[in-house]
Amino acid sequence: MAPARPLSVEDVLRVNGSRRFAAAMATASPFASLADALLAARRIWLDEVDVNGWLEAFAAHPAIGTTSPSVSKWSKEEQSAALSTTTDSTAQELEEWNARYREKFGFVFMICASGRTAPEVLAELKRRYANRPIVELEAAAQEELKITELRLAKLFSSEPTVSFTTIEGPTIQSDKAAGSSNRTRPPITTHVLDVARGSPASGIEVHLEMWKDVSAPPSFSNKYLNGWATLGSSVTNKDGRSGQVMDIVDNVAPGFYRISFNTGKYAPAGFFPYVSIIFEIKENQTAEHFHVPLLYSPFSFTTYRGS
Known part of the structure; x- marks a missing residue:
């Protein structure tokens, strides 16, 4: 785990374009862990940032499907699945619906596009276009929060050898590179x-x-689900962290892994009886660390690769 580090306003503005949010996060830092930063971000975004702050954050995002050179690296990464599945007709339809959406609501269509294809994004845009403005404002704020969480994870995933505010500056050395x-x-x-x-x-x-x-390999259409072998089990502690679920080894075996969470027992009234996350570790990643957290609510969940 990285040591507690302070965040500057400029650091946080890379994550979320609201200056009120950035100032509050910088004041609340340093954070001992990503989990602490995520909890603070959610509290500040929902309880301290007003509608003007939300709109300021929305304005920092390009319209979905935009390929301008001015689009940030993180935005390009988040939209990579959508951009790679965009056809000429889909691109034109996205442009038309983006304009229609902005005219109705007064701000850019907000969606956490990570992993979503262009047709999926377009379908969601059309569906949410029917919302009343107050409903859509709240929906957009929730999508901005998802993006903020993902970007905080990226911010915390780097272990710089220089000051925390220079993540995109000098070369960052991993523990492996340092010997x-x-x-x-x-x-x-x-x-x-x-x-x-x-x-x-x-x-x-x-x-x-x-x-x-x-x-x-496991796949969406694979009907033979008896290929999974248990490596370990644990129960999350008061900090939400699991105990050791596998041996400590220098190099993890490449392949497909699944982490499952008994959310039905934790929240019996929730929608998900359990949550399973499947991910792949490739041959060239066996010396890396894989932190795969779950951000859970009774009716939604998300994840990301942390450090």
Whole structure:
């Protein structure tokens, strides 16, 4: 875990374009962990930033599908799936609906586009266009919060050898490059945040599995689901962090992994009886660390790759 580090207003403005949000986050820092930063971000965004601050943050985003050179690196990464699946007709339709949306609501269409294809984004734009303005403003604010969480994860995922505010400056050296080969924690870790309550989620059962069927990888259409082998189990503590779910080894085996969370037992009235996250570790990533957290509420969840 990185040591507690202060955030400058400029740091936070890369994450969220609201100056009120940036100032409050900078004042609340340093944060000992990403989890602490995420909890503060949610509280500040929903409780302290007013509508003008929301609109200022929205204005910092390009329209979905924009390919201008001025678009930030993070925006390009977040829209990569949409851009790679955009056809000429889809691009034209997105442009038309973006303009129609802005004319109705007065701000850019906000969506956390990470992993979403152009047709999916367009369908969501059309669906939300029917919303009443007050409903859509709140929906847009929730999407901005998702983007903020993802970008905070990216901000915290770098371990700079210089000051925290120069992440995009001098070359960042990983522990491996610095000559450290012994891990102090397992290669795969997780934690759970209850975003509905704004607190860590304790008491959630966690299982880590690896796909062992070498004849075929897991896929959306794969009907043979008996290829998973359990590596370890744990229960999240009061900080929402799981115990050790696998051995501490220098190099994790490449392949497909699944982390499952017993959310039904944690929140019986919720929509999800359990949540499973499947991810792949490639041959050239075996020395890296994979932190795969769950941001959970009774009716939604999200994840990202942390550090």
